[in-house]
Amino acid sequence: MDPVQSLVKGLADKYGRTRESLLPVMQGVVQQEKYLSEYSMVEIAREMDIPASDVYGTATFYSFLETQPAGKFIIRVCKTITCAMKGKNQILFSIQDMLKIKVGETTPDNRFTLLETNCLGWCHKAPAMLINDEVYTDLTPEKIREILSGYIKKSI
Numbered sequence: 001m002d003p004v005q006s007l008v009k010g011l012a013d014k015y016g017r018t019r020e021s022l023l024p025v026m027q028g029v030v031q032q033e034k035y036l037s038e039y040s041m042v043e044i045a046r047e048m049d050i051p052a053s054d055v056y057g058t059a060t061f062y063s064f065l066e067t068q069p070a071g072k073f074i075i076r077v078c079k080t081i082t083c084a085m086k087g088k089n090q091i092l093f094s095i096q097d098m099l100k101i102k103v104g105e106t107t108p109d110n111r112f113t114l115l116e117t118n119c120l121g122w123c124h125k126a127p128a129m130l131i132n133d134e135v136y137t138d139l140t141p142e143k144i145r146e147i148l149s150g151y152i153k154k155s156i
Contacts, residue, residue: 007032008043017048022058026065035066063117071106071113073151076130079116083127091127094141098148
């Protein structure tokens, strides 16, 4: 049994093999593997006896279930109207300028991936972003430079 098969089997043993268990199993794979490869989605379908099209449909519906390889640090900038009104575009420009990537891209060294995402639940402190599981709010271009500089130093 290869590592992905073992991981999926272990997650299915832990969470169950019902349709209600699909999201926790998928989240477990993303946590371990950083994304859901086509192979891992097929393995989830096989192990849980669910059509592969259902697994793929679920994976592509949720923005937090990556289906492409991503960087060590995944930056998710909220794209709601509240964040947009409070300067989300300036935040995106600052990130893009500093990392030299566009939304949907990963830096050549695979350290950073930049994405936009739906509401993060921090509208009262907009604009907001996540870097992996860490929330950052009340963002300004200056705060972005400070935050990213810290991550750049961490990942060297």
